[in-house]
Each structure stands twice: as C-alpha cells, then as structure tokens.
Amino acid sequence: MKISKQDVEHLAHLARLAVDGSQVESLTxxxxxxxxxxxxxxxxxxxxxxxxxxxxxxxxVFRQDQVKPSPGPCVTLANAPERDDDFYTVPRIVG
Incomplete structure (x- = not known):
C-alpha cells in the first residue's frame, strides 16, 4: 500500500510530531x-x-473487596511537594 507524503504529514500533525522535509521522505x-x-x-x-x-x-481473577482503614492524611500527604492542611496544593492550570 502506497502512502503519500501528505498522509505522513497529516499523521505527524495528528500525533503532534515535529517532522521536517527530509524526515517526511524517509518516513513515507x-x-x-x-x-x-x-x-x-x-x-x-x-x-x-x-x-x-x-x-x-x-x-x-476476582477477589473479595476488603475494607481497610485509611492511613490518614499524615501518611498520604507525607511526600506531597506542597500541601494546605489536609489537602494537596497543585498549580492552577485553568485561567
């Protein structure tokens, strides 16, 4: 099956790959x-x-659900880079 250079460029665009002209021929x-x-x-x-x-x-392989006690915020937040009381602090990503 033959694929065109335009097909490869389109695939690269969909995959968010930066492909220059010399690579397009090789990839094709x-x-x-x-x-x-x-x-x-x-x-x-x-x-x-x-x-x-x-x-x-x-x-x-199914197993029965087992209820286990929560380790609590001290353990779960021990390795958090930033925290605010009992909550993780994460960077804002939405304007």
Missing part, C-alpha cells in the same frame, strides 16, 4: 514498507491454527 518509505508487509500478513492462511496467548485467553 518506512510507513509504506510496514503497510506492504501488513498486506502480506493478511494473506497468510491461519485456519485451524490455535490462538497462542493473549488477553482474550486469560481468565480474570
């Missing part, structure tokens, strides 16, 4: 090679091949 070739290989993999006959491993084969 690399992404095209990756997509070509994916096309090859699509043609592999996997009928009758069992799944190897992964999240789909695992079983979830």
């Amino acid at each position: 070739a690399q992404v095209s090679n990756i997509l070509d290989y994916m096309d090859v993999l699509k043609e592999v006959d996997v009928d009758g091949v069992p799944l190897a491993s992964g999240a789909a084969l695992g079983t979830n």
Whole structure:
C-alpha cells in the first residue's frame, strides 16, 4: 500500500510530531514498507491454527473487596511537594 507524503504529514500533525522535509521522505518509505508487509500478513492462511496467548485467553481473577482503614492524611500527604492542611496544593492550570 502506497502512502503519500501528505498522509505522513497529516499523521505527524495528528500525533503532534515535529517532522521536517527530509524526515517526511524517509518516513513515507518506512510507513509504506510496514503497510506492504501488513498486506502480506493478511494473506497468510491461519485456519485451524490455535490462538497462542493473549488477553482474550486469560481468565480474570476476582477477589473479595476488603475494607481497610485509611492511613490518614499524615501518611498520604507525607511526600506531597506542597500541601494546605489536609489537602494537596497543585498549580492552577485553568485561567
């Protein structure tokens, strides 16, 4: 599958990557090679091949919820860079 330079520039923009002109050509070739290989993999006959491993084969291990006492603000705020009484102090990020 061929990918254009405009496609790579668009992908870089979406990924918030700073890509200059010399990198675009190299990335275009690399992404095209990756997509070509994916096309090859699509043609592999996997009928009758069992799944190897992964999240789909695992079983979830459930445990009972256990109520535990809170360690309290002295312990939870011990490593806070800044605090105001029993609260974390964080920089303001909204105008």
